Amino acid sequence: MAASKSLLDSLKKPEPTNFRMTDFRRELHLRHKREEHAKKEKLRALQESKYVSRYAITIDTSRARSNCDVLRMSIKELGFKEYPFGRKDNCCDVHWHACHFEENPEVFGGKVNKFPGMSEICSKMTLFRCLDIMRDLFPTDYDFYPRTWYLPAQFHEFSCEIRKMHERRVKPKPTFIIKPDTGAQGDGIYLLREPNEYSSLSGKCHVAQEYMSNVYLIDKFKFDFRIYVLLKSLEPLEFYICQEGLARFSTLPYENPTNKNIHESFMHLTNYSLNKRSSTFNRSDRDDEGSKRTLTSVLRRIAMNGHDSNKVWKSIERIVCKTIVAIVPEMKVEYQAAIPPGKTGPSCFQVLGFDILLLQNLKPILLEINASPSLSLDSEQEVSPGVFEYVLSPKDEEVKYPLIRDTLLHVVPIDKLKYFRKKKKQRLLKKLKASTSQKSKRPDPPVKQRTSIVIIKADESDEEKREVNVTQQMSEMHMDVDSHGDSTARDVNSDDERESNIKSDTELDEEVDNYFETKLRESCLKQLYPAIYDEECERYRILERVAGLFIFFLGIRGSLRIGPTGFRTFARKCRLNRKGMTNASVDIMYIDLQRRWDHMNPERTSGKKGNGLCYQGFLDACIEIARRKFYAPTKIEMLENLVDHCELNLNLRDNDLANNLPRLHFRRLGLQYRQGSMYAMPRRVIDQMTEETTIEDLLKAHEKKLRQPSREDIEAFLRKSRRMIYQPSSGSRVISVTKSPDSE
Numbered sequence: 001m002a003a004s005k006s007l008l009d010s011l012k013k014p015e016p017t018n019f020r021m022t023d024f025r026r027e028l029h030l031r032h033k034r035e036e037h038a039k040k041e042k043l044r045a046l047q048e049s050k051y052v053s054r055y056a057i058t059i060d061t062s063r064a065r066s067n068c069d070v071l072r073m074s075i076k077e078l079g080f081k082e083y084p085f086g087r088k089d090n091c092c093d094v095h096w097h098a099c100h101f102e103e104n105p106e107v108f109g110g111k112v113n114k115f116p117g118m119s120e121i122c123s124k125m126t127l128f129r130c131l132d133i134m135r136d137l138f139p140t141d142y143d144f145y146p147r148t149w150y151l152p153a154q155f156h157e158f159s160c161e162i163r164k165m166h167e168r169r170v171k172p173k174p175t176f177i178i179k180p181d182t183g184a185q186g187d188g189i190y191l192l193r194e195p196n197e198y199s200s201l202s203g204k205c206h207v208a209q210e211y212m213s214n215v216y217l218i219d220k221f222k223f224d225f226r227i228y229v230l231l232k233s234l235e236p237l238e239f240y241i242c243q244e245g246l247a248r249f250s251t252l253p254y255e256n257p258t259n260k261n262i263h264e265s266f267m268h269l270t271n272y273s274l275n276k277r278s279s280t281f282n283r284s285d286r287d288d289e290g291s292k293r294t295l296t297s298v299l300r301r302i303a304m305n306g307h308d309s310n311k312v313w314k315s316i317e318r319i320v321c322k323t324i325v326a327i328v329p330e331m332k333v334e335y336q337a338a339i340p341p342g343k344t345g346p347s348c349f350q351v352l353g354f355d356i357l358l359l360q361n362l363k364p365i366l367l368e369i370n371a372s373p374s375l376s377l378d379s380e381q382e383v384s385p386g387v388f389e390y391v392l393s394p395k396d397e398e399v400k401y402p403l404i405r406d407t408l409l410h411v412v413p414i415d416k417l418k419y420f421r422k423k424k425k426q427r428l429l430k431k432l433k434a435s436t437s438q439k440s441k442r443p444d445p446p447v448k449q450r451t452s453i454v455i456i457k458a459d460e461s462d463e464e465k466r467e468v469n470v471t472q473q474m475s476e477m478h479m480d481v482d483s484h485g486d487s488t489a490r491d492v493n494s495d496d497e498r499e500s501n502i503k504s505d506t507e508l509d510e511e512v513d514n515y516f517e518t519k520l521r522e523s524c525l526k527q528l529y530p531a532i533y534d535e536e537c538e539r540y541r542i543l544e545r546v547a548g549l550f551i552f553f554l555g556i557r558g559s560l561r562i563g564p565t566g567f568r569t570f571a572r573k574c575r576l577n578r579k580g581m582t583n584a585s586v587d588i589m590y591i592d593l594q595r596r597w598d599h600m601n602p603e604r605t606s607g608k609k610g611n612g613l614c615y616q617g618f619l620d621a622c623i624e625i626a627r628r629k630f631y632a633p634t635k636i637e638m639l640e641n642l643v644d645h646c647e648l649n650l651n652l653r654d655n656d657l658a659n660n661l662p663r664l665h666f667r668r669l670g671l672q673y674r675q676g677s678m679y680a681m682p683r684r685v686i687d688q689m690t691e692e693t694t695i696e697d698l699l700k701a702h703e704k705k706l707r708q709p710s711r712e713d714i715e716a717f718l719r720k721s722r723r724m725i726y727q728p729s730s731g732s733r734v735i736s737v738t739k740s741p742d743s744e
Contacts, residue, residue: 055419062086065098066376074405115348117334122371124207125181130326137636145366146209152200153600159195175211175257186271216358222254224270227354240525245295251278321533325540329547333615406523561612574646579629593617
């Protein structure tokens, strides 16, 4: 009865307010307000864009995402025009997108801050394969990264290496670090000591690297550097390094890896996205403290410890140069696939993040390259348990704000930048002239009246002090009288001061030029290539010529893989059959390499890249052909001989005369060719000609040899005619002309 009565009473009572429905309606109302505000902002931006000058420098930030804060700060200081919602015609000077190049909208002009395929090129497997190829060609120059195995394809080799190290009883016990191929922010990284600890059930590819345990420590903590590099252009190659960066520290004191601490990620890994979750993360704002510091503060600390920090920085610069030169061939292949020759498209630039670790002997070690480094200025701060707040990070602002500002100054159109500087110079001149004229028209200060001077009587012992006080008071009185009492003298002095304060136009121009020198030309970016390391890195660029051959024989426009027909055409047009390469051997080599690389890259075999042999497989084929048919003492010499042979037969080097001579008829050289003529030259002689061999040299050599017959010819003629006079005839013999030191 009681239960039924309470049920009846509840039915009679009015229904309570539905708070969930109220919250839902309020959320809909707020969402509607936000959409209306976004529409108004977009209309306002579009309205303002109608009145933008054609010389204005425009930046599209519609897809900048977390990069918006630092971008807007830089755009505001430089005076550029921002398009937060993009433009209908996509005709901005710079399109700054946080996504990959393939995810960008249809952009037909300007510059985009991403290169095609850069995310795959900077993946760990592709990056370290490029470096392994360079280490194979230049063993002593490419020793700045750990030994790497590619799993699961090279699991057998990896297991054998661990077994050999255990048999040699290497101390300390070797430890290896496993990284996912496309992982980021420290996700999926772990350490192991036995090969059976590796798990391949996920089906993903990994790289296994030798763990560097003998690292340089500061305050007993492990750290690494985040170095920012601007790759401005690919053709011609040009890149810069930012002279300020970040140092990221672990949050637990470092110890050599053991079975007990091998799973301590806060000790062995230095990723900021991982260590910020630690309870011991230090958020100090001082330069020499905290879990995140500036690069220069750490280099100063290294110098204070008695080491040469300049030498460390030079080594880091060389690592950056060698690494970029190693990945440029892959970038060129990807670039021609996204923007084929003859197709309208944007030019590209990109900011890369290099992770560098210092060993105990201060040798830098490359850990990886981040294709999309974080450019956000805020950081998480826990205000209460489980509640985080985003606050501005002074160290991030100190590093990333000059980086983005100077990057924009390097990539915007030069003609627009000159016009922009001219207009800004005119505005600054007006401002300076107005300020100087206002200073000259300031009202005079009121005149102070002094009626009398009181001198206090002192003792005879203070006579000297009394005289000093009197002289000081008298001098002050004369100064006041000169400046305020005498109106005529004061007017004359003020006029002289006004004339000296008002600067001439030339002085103002110099001041404005100095302003732009400090604001626009002083950059945190230092050009490494081609300004400094051009000659040093030139010999490493042989693989770019191999990439040129690969692109030349791609059958389908915009393809990334060469098919069997293209590979066979490569062997035929480069005339490798003259070196003993039959069609059957060429086909067998292609099939073997295709199977090998499909096994090495199971995730990238299918899809947009299609079937065929990738660039690295083609490079392996070139190295194998060079080893078989172009033998030399070193591998790099073999590869150079093969590339020279292919370019010579394909006539790819336009500036080389040797490439053009075999295709020319001798009549075009001014030499009349006929059977049995003395001007007939063998084909092998023409193939040996260099770009220094000219037609005039050939003619002079002919004339010289005609005037000075050989000793054998003279002796034969004397034996035949028994006479002392020799007169050569035009059809008596054939002379083969070569360029030699004597002929010069």
